[in-house]
Amino acid sequence: MDLYIRDLSEENLVFMQETSKKYTIPPRDREEWKMIVTGEIKHYFKNFVLQMKSNEYKRKIENGTLTPDEATDDLYQLCEKYAIAVQNDFKIIFKEW
C-alpha cells in the first residue's frame, strides 16, 4: 500500500478536515482530568508526552509549584491541540464523552 503523505491538494485538505472532526476530547469538567494530574488515576500512557506531563504535574502539585486546577487547565489546552494523539489513552481513562 502506498501512502502519499504530503499531498496538500484541495481534495486532500477536505479529507483532513473531515478526519479531524472525528476527534474531540472530554469536557473540562470531567473529574478524570484532575485525577490524571494528581496521580489518582494510575495509567501508563502510550502517548509519550502525556506520560511525561502527567508525572510532571503530579510532581509539581506535590511540591506546591502548581495547583491541581492550573495543571488541569494546562493539560486540557495541550490535549485540545493534540486531540488525535490522545484518543487511545483517553478511551481507556474516560471511556466515552
Next chain:
Amino acid sequence: MKTVDIKNHQLLDLDTTIGLIKSGKTLVVSGDEQVLSKLPAGNWIGGTIPYFYLKEGPGRLDKEHIFVTDFTDALVDAKVATYNVNNLQKVGENGFDNGFHFLILPALRDIHLSFALNAPDYSNIYTNPLLGFIAGADLDEFTTGSLSKVYNGQTAQAFTDEAVVLHAKLPARQVARLEIVNVFEPSNEISLEVFQDGFTVQDCLIDGQRRNLYEFVKENALDVSYPLVSNYGGASVNVSFQRLDDENQQVIFYAPLFAGRKYTLSKKTDDYVKAFADKAIQALAEEQHIIYNCNCILNYLYGKLDQHSIGYSGAATFGEIGYQLLNQTFTYLAIDES
C-alpha cells in the same frame, strides 16, 4: 511488502541537493562530511550520517549521496539557529507558536550528555514537538575517534560541539505530532546503577554489588543488541550499547547513564527485528500525512537493513530525539488538522 512513500524525503545526489538549496528550499539533510561540506549556504540544517535504509531495496553506507527532507511545502515560515551547551535549554521557548523544532546534536559530546540529562526539564518543551537526531559517522572511523558534525546551513558552518535547530512554523489549522515506536520494555531482571554520569561505564553497582560492567556482560553473555532501560521522568527510555572496549575493559553506550538512576535489562523478544519492523510499518500504515522519519543505527545493523528493505526510507541515526534523547527507536513526524 507494504511500502510507505514519504514525499520529499529521499536520497539525492550532491548536485540535486545543491539545486534545492539554491532554489530556496527548507531542508534537513544527512550525509557524510565529504558531501555535506560541499553544500552552499541556504535554508538548511544537517548532520553527518552516512547510513541509509531505503524503500527501493537494501540500505547502504553511502558517502556520496545525501538524505534530504524537504519541508518547504509543509511550512509557512522557518528559521535556523545554533545553540551551545549553555543555551540549549531555551530551544522550546524559541521558534513559533505552532510548529515543531528539529534538533541535531553531535554524538558523545558534552552537549549530547547535557541534553540527555536536562531535556525533560527544558521550559515549554511539550508545546510543539521537539524531534531530530544525533549525528554520527562511518562506524569504523567513529570508533577510532572521528567526530560527528552538525551544520548550520545559513552560514554553511560545521560544528562538533554545538547543536543546530530548524524552528518550523505550520499553517494555523495544522499541528505536528511526533510518534515514537519502541519495542523494548524493562525486564527488571537486574538493577544497575553507575557512580558518575557518562557514556562509558567501568565499575558500577549491579543489584547493589560493585562489579565491572564489561566483565559482567562477558560472564553472563548478555545480548548487547538489547538496550538497558530506565525510567526518565515517568517514561521508559532505552540506553543502547555501542561497544565493549576490550582494551580498557569498559562498556561504551550511545546515550549517557546517570548516577542516581536505576537501569535494567530489556525484555527479550522472539525476534526483535521482526517485532520492530512490524510495529513500525503498522504505525506508518495508519498514518496519512507523515513528513519525516528516522531509525536508529542499531536497527539498521541488527536488522540487516543493508541487505533488505523494510518498505520506507530514511537515515540511520546515532540516537533519536523525541522531546528527550532516545535510543533504538523509530520516530516520525505526522501532520494533523487541528
